[in-house]
Amino acid sequence: MALKLTVEGIDAGYGAVRALDGVSIAVGEGETVALLGTNGNGKSTLMKCIMGIVRPSRGAITLQLDDQTLDLCRLPTEEIVRAGVAMVPEGRRLFPKLTVEENLFLGAFRPEARRELAQGLDFCYQAFPVLKERRRQPAGSMSGGQQQMVAIARALMSRPRLLLVDEPSVGLSPLLVTQTIAKIKELKDSQGLTVLMAEQNLHQAIRIADRGYIIVHGKIVFHGESRAAIEANELVRSYYLGV
């Protein structure tokens, strides 16, 4: 397999608070893997560990890319991005005073992406036509759903191999959540991406996920090898489905 993300037994926390406790997950090329759990259970911390924003105190995170193996616990965030990993962060984190198009251009900062700038921009405008209409508008003046589109498009501009999406549904109306999740699936298929998505909205996330992990209090409590397995799980049923 040409791309494989492996997280092995990591602990991480903020000061005395332990957010992750011996977490192990794996994501293989072309998969869409969902990281499920309600707020405050460590989903975002795990994403941040993979991006080098939070450093685990124990364990290892490696990314195998073709014939090179990267130790993500040692690389700074910007080099992880340059290697081909992009993240749509929680809360979108746009540059509010820059225009939509300038936000997208910044997404293409890494050299590999600059070479394909025009194609990348075309692709994003095709995927999200409204962004083309509003490309000269300050990103901060857009609605929440449109800002989420900018955030996703900006991540795609870096031409990633592995895309991390942190809580795409937060702050969006149910209809927009459905559209956003469907869009992620569509983009993933057309770009040949590998996707790891953290999401508290289980119903939405498992519509597009091949597999899923459920994280509770910083521990992976269940690994569902298929959509059906996730839906059938006792824990999921009691946590989410209320049955």
Added chain:
Amino acid sequence: MIQAGTDTGGDALSFELLLDAIVLGMLVGCFYAAVSIGLSISFGLLDVPQVAHPAMLLLGSYGTYLLGRWGLDPLLAGVILMPIFFLFGMALYRGFHEIFEKRGEATGIGSLAFFFGVALIIEVGLIMVFGVDQRAVEAPYIGSSITVGDIPLPIRMVVAFVVALLFTGGLILYLAKTFTGRAIRAVAQDEGALKLMGVDPVKIKQWAFGIATATTALAGALLIVITPVDPNYYRLYIGRTFCVVVLAGPGSMGGTLIAGLILGISESIVLTMFGASWAQAVSFGLLLVVLGLRPQGLFGR
């Protein structure tokens, strides 16, 4: 004084004087934009309280003076000084980063004192090396005038205007259209998000601060082309540069050019109507009015 001619004429003449003042104000205003654009980057875009900017400007003037003694054209001297200033600016930022930013104290009183210290060291250093007398440079375009329409314009002002306009315009384009320029404009908005774009924010800030400092080399050369300087002359430019940056709205590069023009024209009109001593109050007056009425500046978002 400039009003020497007013006692001979009526309304027509004062209209001509006003027109003179506006045209000259536009020339000066463009120059003000050029001396302020570096501060617009360091203070406006990077949030670094670079109060030593005007002193750096004066350092550029004295550097130009020094190279001028070897027969170098002042503007050429300014350009030659730019890479040296660039490196100095990068080193200065690195020091600031290690001492303050890393500890999360970038906007505290300590960092303000740091840059005030730099300004004082520059001022004292200039006094020790050059003494307190005024220094000037020579060039073919200093001292003569041309007449455009009926308005006599000192050629040195026209030269400063053209260079300032090209220089400021070039920087605005650089910040708007290049990858590095966009990253410079983004860095203060969200450093963490910039890392997610594959950019090291500290390197970007260091590079940008180098550019901001390099601008003072050429702007300082323009300053000494326009007027002789002495070691505490930079104090006049504390008010002017901060006025332009705040009037523009921190972070607005195009606004810096407009704000420079507004200050230049206002000063020039006040100078014509009330005399030179009042003109110096214009920048602080404008600064207070802007801070009171529209603290985000004319073009701030």
